[in-house]
Amino acid sequence: MTESQPAFPGDQGGELSQAVAPPPGQILTGKQEHYLKRELIARQVRGEIxxxxxxxxxxxxxxxxxxxFGEVAPVDSELPILRYIxxxxxxxxxxxxxxxEKQFWQEKLQVFLESFANKHVSSSEDRLEETKRRKLARKCEKLVELMMVSGVPTASGYEERIQFSEMEVVERGANEKGLLVNMPEGNxxxxxxxxxxxxxxxxxxRTVRYHPHAEFLLRVRRDDKEEFHVGRRYGEFVKLHRRLRTEFPGKHLPPLPRKNKSSTTSSWFGSSADDDASSVSSLSTQDTSLPEDGTGSSGRTLAPGGTHKRSPSQGSFRSAKSGRVSTNVSRETVLYREEQRVSLRAFLRTxxxxxxIAESKSVEEFLTAGPIKLNEEELLDVQKRKDMDAVRIEEQKRFYEIARQRAAELDVYMEKFxxxxxxxxxxxxxFAxxxxxxxxxxLSPQYQKFAEWLRIEVAATVYHLFLAEDNSPELFAQAKRIHGLVPYTLLKNVIRIANPAAVMSGVLDLFLAQPFGSxxxxxxxxxxxxxxxxxxxxxxIASVTAKVEDQVLAQKLKTFVEADETIKNEIREEAETEDVDIIVAILRSELIxxxxxxxxxxxxxxxxVAWNYAVDNVDLEMQQGAQWFxxxxxxxxxxxxxxxxAMMLSIVExxxxxxxxxDLFTIFYEPLVRVYKSANVYSSITDFAQFADDAIAVIESAQRQDASADPNQTVQSFIDLCARHQDNFYKFIHEVHLHDNGLxxxxxxxxEEILxxxxxxxxxxxxxxxxxxxxxVGVGQVDKDLALxxxxxxxxxxxxxxxxxxNKTRQKMAAEGTTETIPGSATFKGSDFGLDEGDLEDLTISDEASDSEDEATEDDEEDDPIASERRRRVKKQDQLRRTAGEPVKPEVQEILKLGDPFVVMLRHTLAD
Incomplete structure (x- = not known):
């Protein structure tokens, strides 16, 4: 091996930047081979898509x-990569x-795709927004690039990627991140x-009697200012949800948790001196019933004018006054409306x-209006709730740790698997x-151990969904309601008797039949x-045209939209070249x-000019002209x-x-129906109903348990749940594979062919x-030194x-406190399937940059276009700040001359 040399001028040395000199008779080193191949493949993929x-x-x-043009041979295809895939x-x-080949691929799919391409449906550039097709194309481009770079090797065998010896950074799993979201403080x-x-x-x-109501006390802190508390009843959460629906029409909002009046029983560790103090807390009483005199268990009332009245705390700190010695005791505590509290916390944080939404007026008023000062009883209850949250978080951590330990015990078998x-x-x-x-x-021992590992994973997932999260009570209540509504026996008999193939064939005939050519x-x-x-x-359009007050200008815009694509492209290029808005380029163009x-x-x-001035400045000096534009x-x-x-309508016609x-429905549906009938899938409906009943019982039992119960028992109860039903699940998979007709x-x-x-x-x-x-280089097509x-x-x-x-990842993980690794969590690696870890990492970096761009160019529908454009530009600046310090890709010219010989070589390589 020859002496290593710096890979490029100005190199500081180190493992990352050293490259082995090329073998005798070759010009390129292994790294140079790989990154030249990568660049040329990336450009070819982008061009083909x-x-x-x-x-x-x-x-x-x-x-x-x-x-x-007649039959196109594989070596002559202008799209060799896409043709091969x-x-x-x-x-x-x-x-x-x-x-x-003829009836489906040529006469139907090809005709449809060519018709769609001829319609020239608008792109992201036309709309000044990211379209779904643009995002999908970008994702496909990166995946195809990854597949070709990893799958097509170089002939020398010296291909080499940049390696970081310290790159083994593993983030915490979703469970640990979930715990951070649930933390009551500092979130x-x-x-x-x-x-x-x-x-x-x-x-x-109300009239004569007092009616008790629960009021949720919100602790609010903003911009590192001093915290304060506000009180909100459940009805005020409902009003907030309605106001947000009105303020943000069409925006997806999280569902408001249903009213839940249940309380949670827990052991609370304190001193005996706290016994009587806790007895006056409205949230920690042994008896959850409320006095009918309207005072409530806290002795707090509302005067007719709406102000709070406090009645004396009876017997508060009585044991302390009597000189009784305080000792640590464990006492049972009922936390009033505890499940509702954590559900509403999850709702607010979502x-x-x-x-x-966080910057909206509705949210600001909800979180800041009417601050209150807590009394001693309420402060005590805040502490108990905080302790309860801490116990809950600790229990979750211990649950996941126990589950990880049990999964780690199977690592030897998992490696064999x-x-x-x-x-x-x-x-x-x-599958055989x-x-x-x-x-x-x-099954073979390693497959049995895999089933055991899978039981633990499923048990942890069920626990996480229905017990660990703030919104778990609401999710569990919804699942339980749905389960109670499904008529499993009726559904089983319908599926058993009905012929789905005949039913769907009739439905297709009903919807797709064209009587007498209509x-x-x-x-x-x-x-x-x-x-x-x-x-x-x-x-x-009529409404906006009236605001423009010029039919000629409006008609010219419409003519542009309906013009030939060559004219549109010429005007777009002119706008980009002269750095003017597309509106200006259209209206001044003589082509329309x-x-x-x-x-x-x-x-x-x-x-x-007014538009640009109004967007870049807050004042309203040129508002009229900007609004017109x-x-x-x-x-x-x-x-x-x-x-x-209109183009989509013509395609449908x-x-x-x-x-x-x-044809597509028939191709994909009929084979699945054959499997479905021969495997007696209907019998698995009863098995699923039994699993749902059992799971509900286990979850409810875990909810009733003391928060300080042994997590080993909790883990085992969920693992046992999966173990009781694993045979039914395996029977379903076995039957499907046994009667799949080779599918x-x-x-x-x-x-396996892809792998x-x-x-x-x-x-x-x-x-x-x-x-x-x-x-x-030999024929003088490329300058060797410049290309290198x-x-x-x-x-x-x-x-x-x-x-x-x-560095960016480490900073993010340090800020989130997610620097630990999960033992035994990485069962498979990309290299197991032929994907180089370095290529996967490059894909991750590209995806993060792409997602950041998507967020920056996201279009918000606003009544005020100026505010929308101003926000779009702010988002663009935010995106630039997030990518601050990211190295800029160098411009290349000389190696692009290798494009033609590379494509010829690529065609022959992929022509099989």
Whole structure:
């Protein structure tokens, strides 16, 4: 091995930046090979996915799609990567492998996709917002890039990635993060630190009698200011929920927990001197019934004018006055409306996670209006609730620790199980054994241990969902109500007797039939929905057009939206080149009639200037012109969306769309129905009902237990629950695999083929990056030194980016207190399936950057477009601050000249 040399100029040394010199006869080192391959593959993937927008893309794709240019050979495909994935991992997918080449792929799917591409539905750039198609395309791009970079090796065998010896950073699991969310103190969310700290009883006089009501005491802290308390009844939470629905129409809000009057019994450790003091607490009395005189157990009343009156605390600290010695005792305490308290805390914290809601006036008034000062009894109850929260958190930690310890005891067997799965055809062998063995006891030892490990995981999940979270009581109550409503016996008999294939065939005929060539029922339903939407857009367009007060300008925007795509692209390029708003570029363009008068052009420019000024400044000096320009932008968006609806309507009206829908439904539904009938799935409904009954009993028993009960018993009760029903669950899986007519076998084969590609690469060979590079240098196509400089700059950028991400991750974990690892939690690794850990980490970094961009470009529907644009720009600045310090990718030019020879080599490699 030759002496190592710095990978690039200015290197500071260390494991990360050293590279082994290239072997004799080769120009590129292992790192240079890998990152050159990565860059060229990334650009090829990006180009191929964007090319799918072209109406002629599938004609240049190759078989099974038809082409006007004749049969396209694999080595001639202009989309070699997508063609390979389609042929090897899409077309042979179980279900789709039975589709006819001409009837399905060419006459239906290809016609539909080409028709959709010809409609030119608006993109993210048109709407100034992220569309779902854009986000999906970006995710697909990264996954395809990961698959090709990891799956297609280089010929030299020296391919090398940047490695961090200290990169073994493992975050806590979701359970530990959940515990942090439940912490009653120090949990600030969007500047609000809120805890439902206690519950007191107030009495309101109605006519003659006093009526007791529970009032929840909220401890509120904001921006490190001094904390204060406010009292809110359940009805005020209901009013808050209604106000938010009015203030944010269409915004998804968490459901308000139902009223829950149950109390929680717990052992509370204190001194004997506290006995009498606790007896006067409205929240800790042995008897949960309330006095009918309206005073409540706290002796607190409401005067007719609405002010609180306090009656004397009877016998408070009596034992202390008598000189009785204080000793630590354990006494039973009833915490009034405890489950409701933690449910409402979860509700508030879920609300506050949305920044707009957290900054709303409704939330601010709810959390700040009418602060109160707590008396001694209420302070004592706050402390008891705090102690109860601490006990609950500690119990959860001990539960997960015990569960982890039990799972860790199975690590030896899990390692054997992992090796069995990772090796060749491991998944096929696993499901073959499930098919052959009728019960768990007959499985191989490592599979039995896997079942035991799975029991622990399921037990922990059930515990976490229905006991550990603040919203667990509400979730459990909902699950229990739904379980009580489902008619399992009736459902079982219906499924047992009915023929779902015949039923669905009849339903399809009903909705898709086209009598005498008229539109089908499904087409009429879609048309009705889309036409209503188009009419709604037209009403909004008329309203905004009236505000613009210029029909010529409005008509020109509409002409642009309906213009040919080449004209649109030319105007968009002009707007980007001259750095003007797209509205200005459209209205001044001579490519779209009619031409504007000088006065109209002046009005447009003045409106644009006012718009920018009003967005960047808070004052209202140029508000009128800015509002006019905002209406123009809104009008363009409305015209664009209305055209999209019209294009979708035309696609629905095409007969090919219905035929494709019927074929897809038949292809995927019929095989599953055959399995469903032959495996007697209906018998498992009774098994599920029994499991639900048993789970409810176990959860209710755990709820009744003392909070200081032995967590070992709690863990064991949930594991026993899973053990009692595991045989029924295994019987269901066994029956399905036994009568699957080869369906699951073909699914496993399909998965194994993907894993084989990731582990071994394509059968067509490997990428000889050195030969390609030497060939390009030899003919003078590429400047060797300049190309190597660019490759080394890319390596330096990847290294700096990894280090930046590592430091950012450590800072985040340190801030959240999530630096510990979970023993035994990582059963499988990416390398087990042929995915390099370094490539996976690069995908994670890219995903985080992408998600950050999505958040920054998220469009909010607002009545005030100026405020919406101002917020959009603020979000963009926030995103820039979050990525502050992130290394900037260097511009490359010379290595792009390798694109053509690389694609030729890639085609031959993937042509099998």
């Amino acid at each position: 964007s090319e799918l927008n072209s109406p002629t893309a599938l004609q240049r794709f190759g078989a099974p799609f038809r082409s006007e 389609f042929v090897h991992h899409v077309r042979n997918f179980p279900f789709l492998d039975q589709a006819h 600030a969310i969007n500047t609000w630190d809120v805890n439902v700290a206690a519950v007191r009883v107030t009495s309101v006089k 609300l506050l996670q949305n920044k707009r 992992r090796r069995d799965i990772v090796e060749s055809n491991g998944l096929t062998k696993l 054994e499930i098919r052959e063995k009728p019960c768990i006891e007959e 539109r089908s029922l499904l087409q009429r339903i879609f048309s009705l929905t889309l036409n209503e939407s188009i009419k709604d857009f037209q009403k909004n 009639a009619p031409e504007l008068t000088p006065e109209q052009i002046e009005k447009v420019f003045n409106g644009w 905002a209406n123009m932008k809104q009008l363009l968006k409305l015209f664009t969306r209305q055209r999209d609806k 095409e007969p090919t769309t219905l035929q494709l829908f019927r 699951f076998q073909s699914l496993m084969t399909w998965v 084989d590609f990731l582990r071994k690469g394509p059968q067509g060979g490997k990428l000889d990056m050195n030969a390609m590079f030497q060939g390009a 400089t660019e490759i080394n700059a890319l390596i330096k950028w990847h290294e700096d980016r990894k280090r930046w991400h590592l």
